[in-house]
Amino acid sequence: MKLSCREEVLHLTNQLVHIESVVNTDGEREISSAIHTLLSSSPYFKKNPTYLLKQQTVDDEQERYNVIAFVKGMKNKSDKTVILMGHMDTVGIEDYNHLKDKACNPEELMNTLRSEDLPPTVNAQLQSGEYLFGRGVLDMKSGVASHLYLLNYYAEHPEELEGNLLVVIECDEEDSSHGILSALKTLKKLREEHNFDYVGAINADFVSPRFEGDQNRYIYKGTVGKxxxxxxxxxxxxxxxxxxxxxxxxxxxxxxxxxxxxxxxxxxxxxxxxxxxxxxxxxxxxxxxxxxxxxxxxxxxxxxxxxxxxxxxxxxxxxxxxxxxxxxxxxxxxxxxxxxxxxxxxxxxxxxxxxxxxxxxxxxxxxxxxxxxxxxxxxxxxxxxxxxxxxxxxxxxxxxxxxxxxxxxxxxxxxxxxxxSSLYSPRIDVSGKDKREKKLIDALEESVAQIQPEYKHPIVVRNFFPYISDMSFVALSDDEAGINAVSNNNPGWGTKHFVNYQDIRDVNVPVINIGPYGFDAHKQYERMELDYSLEVVPNLTNLVIQKLLDHKD
Incomplete structure (x- = not known):
C-alpha cells in the first residue's frame, strides 16, 4: 500500500518551519505547544488523552518540552513497538543576514531569493520548483512532519497497525540533547505501564550527497560517535x-x-x-x-x-x-x-x-x-x-x-x-549482533528493495549516520570501561555536566535513519528536495514499521 502523503507532509512541514524554534530560545516552547495542540485535536487522542504527553526536560537550565505520543494498533495486537524520533529545534538564523526575517517563511524567502545573486547550483534548484528553502526544512522539520503524518494516519486507522507506534519529538538536539536524554525516562515508564517491547527506532534526520555529483539517497544503520x-x-x-x-x-x-x-x-x-x-x-x-x-x-x-x-x-x-x-x-x-x-x-x-x-x-x-x-x-x-x-x-x-x-x-x-569537556554522543553500530538488529536490517533492506523500482535515484544503505544526532542516545555500543573513560576524565562531571548512560542501556533499541534529502543544512541556502522527502521518506518508513511489527515473526 502506497500512502498519498505528499501534500499533507508538505503542509505540516510549512507549519513547523513557520515557527522559529532556534535552540535555547522561547521558540522551542512555542513549537512543542503547537505540536501538542495539533495532536490534541485528533479524535484518537481526545479519546485516549493519556497517550499524548508534553514532557518537560529534566536537569535543564532552559524551560522546554518534548512531545511524546503513541497509537496502539488493533490488527493482531502485540506488545511490539516501533519508535519514531526527530527533533523540533533548529540552529540560529543569523547566517541569513538581510533575509533573516524571511528565514522561517519558505514562500517569502524563495520569492526574494529569485532576485538574489545565487551560486549556480542553488539558483538552478530554486528555479526548478523541486526544492523547499528555509531554516529547518531539511534539518529536520520535514522529517518530523513525516513522522507526524504517520502517527496521524495510524491514529485514524489503528485497525491497519499491528503492535504500537510511538513518536518522540524532542527539543535541544542542536546543543546538549536534554530532550532525548529526558525522553528516555518516559520511554522506560511507558514500557512498564503498557508492556511495550521496543523492537526498533527510526530517526528522520537529513541526508545529503557525500561528494560532488553524488546522486545517491542514503539510509543509515546506526550512527557516528562524537x-x-x-x-x-x-x-x-x-x-x-x-x-x-x-x-x-x-x-x-x-x-x-x-x-x-x-x-x-x-x-x-x-x-x-x-x-x-x-x-x-x-x-x-x-x-x-x-x-x-x-x-x-x-x-x-x-x-x-x-x-x-x-x-x-x-x-x-x-x-x-x-x-x-x-x-x-x-x-x-x-x-x-x-x-x-x-x-x-x-x-x-x-x-x-x-x-x-x-x-x-x-x-x-x-x-x-x-x-x-x-x-x-x-x-x-x-x-x-x-x-x-x-x-x-x-x-x-x-x-x-x-x-x-x-x-x-x-x-x-x-x-x-x-x-x-563536553557531551559524548555515543557511536552505535547496527550490524546484526542480535535478533532485534537482524530483524531491523532485514526490514530495512526489504523495504528499500520494494521502493527502489518506483524511484529514479539509487537508495543506498550505509552503516554510520555521519552527523551528530540524537540517535546516539537510544542505544549504547560502549562497555563500562569506555563510559568510565568519559566520566572520569570530564572535570565538570556531576556538577556542570552529567549524562545517565544507564538510561540509554535500559532502553537500548537498535536505530536507523530514514530522512529528508537536501543541501546546506545549517547554512543560509538550506533546502529540501520535495519528491524524496515528502513521498519516499514516509512510505519507506511505513514499510519498515509494517515489517518490524509483522506478527509472523
Missing part, C-alpha cells in the same frame, strides 16, 4: 625580552594542532567506512589580559568522530600523539635556541623540560592521593563558585577546573593535560 578531547597546556612563563628562558604554551599548542588536525591516522574505520579526521574547534591561551609575559597556559579542543573506538581508546591514541607533539615542540625550541645563541654570541643553556602528558584522571588521582580531603573540599567549593556564572559553558567550565587543579601540583613544569 567526542570533544581537550588539552590544557602549561608552559614556563617568561618576559618576552628573555623568551628562551621559558616556553610559550601556545608554541606547544600549535605543534599539537599540527599533529592532530586533519590527521588520517586518527580516522576510525569500521565496516569499510571511515570517519573524517579530527579538527580543532578552539585554540586559545588563558591570559586574562595583555602583558609582556608569555602565557602560563593554553587551551585547545578538537572534534573527534568514532565508529568502533571507545572513549578510552581515543584517550590512549591522543596521549601518544600529544607526546609526539610535545617532543617535536621541544626539539624545535632547542634547535631555534641554539641557532639564536650562535647568532647573538650568547652561551646556549640546555633546557630542563621533557615531554610530559597525562590525562585528567591521572592528575586527579595523584592530587587526591597527595592532598586528600583538603584538595577535594577546595575543588568542590571552587566548582560551586564556577556554577554561579551562567555564561560559562561546559567546555570552559572544564578548562577552569583543570587550571585550578594544576595549581595544586608540586611539579608544575610544562605539561599537557588531556580530558573531555
Amino acid at each position: 567526542l570533544l578531547p581537550s588539552f590544557f597546556i602549561t608552559g614556563a612563563e617568561t618576559h618576552v625580552g628573555s623568551c628562551f628562558e621559558g616556553i610559550d604554551p601556545n608554541f606547544i599548542a600549535a605543534e599539537l594542532t599540527k599533529e592532530i588536525n586533519y590527521n588520517p591516522d586518527l580516522c576510525d574505520e569500521a565496516f569499510g567506512e571511515t570517519t573524517v579526521p579530527p579538527v580543532s574547534l578552539k585554540q586559545m591561551d588563558l591570559k586574562p589580559s595583555y602583558t609582556v609575559q608569555t602565557a602560563l597556559s593554553s587551551y585547545v579542543y578538537y572534534n573527534f568522530f568514532i565508529h568502533s573506538w571507545s572513549p578510552k581508546d581515543v584517550l590512549e591514541k591522543l596521549k601518544a600523539h600529544a607526546h609526539i607533539a610535545f617532543s617535536n615542540a621541544l626539539d624545535q625550541f632547542k634547535a631555534r635556541h641554539k641557532l639564536f645563541s650562535q647568532r647573538s654570541q650568547q652561551a646556549y643553556v640546555e633546557v630542563p623540560w621533557k615531554s610530559r602528558v597525562m590525562t585528567y584522571e591521572e592528575m586527579e588521582s595523584s592530587l587526591v592521593l597527595e592532598h586528600g580531603k583538603r584538595y577535594k573540599d577546595h575543588m568542590t567549593s571552587f566548582k560551586e563558585q564556577l556554577l554561579l556564572d551562567p555564561e560559562l559553558d561546559t567546555r570552559m567550565f572544564a578548562a577552569r577546573v583543570v587550571e585550578e587543579s594544576w595549581k595544586w601540583m608540586d611539579d608544575r613544569s610544562p605539561a599537557i593535560i588531556l580530558f573531555y
Whole structure:
C-alpha cells in the first residue's frame, strides 16, 4: 500500500518551519505547544488523552518540552513497538543576514531569493520548483512532519497497525540533547505501564550527497560517535625580552594542532567506512589580559568522530600523539635556541623540560592521593563558585577546573593535560549482533528493495549516520570501561555536566535513519528536495514499521 502523503507532509512541514524554534530560545516552547495542540485535536487522542504527553526536560537550565505520543494498533495486537524520533529545534538564523526575517517563511524567502545573486547550483534548484528553502526544512522539520503524518494516519486507522507506534519529538538536539536524554525516562515508564517491547527506532534526520555529483539517497544503520578531547597546556612563563628562558604554551599548542588536525591516522574505520579526521574547534591561551609575559597556559579542543573506538581508546591514541607533539615542540625550541645563541654570541643553556602528558584522571588521582580531603573540599567549593556564572559553558567550565587543579601540583613544569569537556554522543553500530538488529536490517533492506523500482535515484544503505544526532542516545555500543573513560576524565562531571548512560542501556533499541534529502543544512541556502522527502521518506518508513511489527515473526 502506497500512502498519498505528499501534500499533507508538505503542509505540516510549512507549519513547523513557520515557527522559529532556534535552540535555547522561547521558540522551542512555542513549537512543542503547537505540536501538542495539533495532536490534541485528533479524535484518537481526545479519546485516549493519556497517550499524548508534553514532557518537560529534566536537569535543564532552559524551560522546554518534548512531545511524546503513541497509537496502539488493533490488527493482531502485540506488545511490539516501533519508535519514531526527530527533533523540533533548529540552529540560529543569523547566517541569513538581510533575509533573516524571511528565514522561517519558505514562500517569502524563495520569492526574494529569485532576485538574489545565487551560486549556480542553488539558483538552478530554486528555479526548478523541486526544492523547499528555509531554516529547518531539511534539518529536520520535514522529517518530523513525516513522522507526524504517520502517527496521524495510524491514529485514524489503528485497525491497519499491528503492535504500537510511538513518536518522540524532542527539543535541544542542536546543543546538549536534554530532550532525548529526558525522553528516555518516559520511554522506560511507558514500557512498564503498557508492556511495550521496543523492537526498533527510526530517526528522520537529513541526508545529503557525500561528494560532488553524488546522486545517491542514503539510509543509515546506526550512527557516528562524537567526542570533544581537550588539552590544557602549561608552559614556563617568561618576559618576552628573555623568551628562551621559558616556553610559550601556545608554541606547544600549535605543534599539537599540527599533529592532530586533519590527521588520517586518527580516522576510525569500521565496516569499510571511515570517519573524517579530527579538527580543532578552539585554540586559545588563558591570559586574562595583555602583558609582556608569555602565557602560563593554553587551551585547545578538537572534534573527534568514532565508529568502533571507545572513549578510552581515543584517550590512549591522543596521549601518544600529544607526546609526539610535545617532543617535536621541544626539539624545535632547542634547535631555534641554539641557532639564536650562535647568532647573538650568547652561551646556549640546555633546557630542563621533557615531554610530559597525562590525562585528567591521572592528575586527579595523584592530587587526591597527595592532598586528600583538603584538595577535594577546595575543588568542590571552587566548582560551586564556577556554577554561579551562567555564561560559562561546559567546555570552559572544564578548562577552569583543570587550571585550578594544576595549581595544586608540586611539579608544575610544562605539561599537557588531556580530558573531555563536553557531551559524548555515543557511536552505535547496527550490524546484526542480535535478533532485534537482524530483524531491523532485514526490514530495512526489504523495504528499500520494494521502493527502489518506483524511484529514479539509487537508495543506498550505509552503516554510520555521519552527523551528530540524537540517535546516539537510544542505544549504547560502549562497555563500562569506555563510559568510565568519559566520566572520569570530564572535570565538570556531576556538577556542570552529567549524562545517565544507564538510561540509554535500559532502553537500548537498535536505530536507523530514514530522512529528508537536501543541501546546506545549517547554512543560509538550506533546502529540501520535495519528491524524496515528502513521498519516499514516509512510505519507506511505513514499510519498515509494517515489517518490524509483522506478527509472523
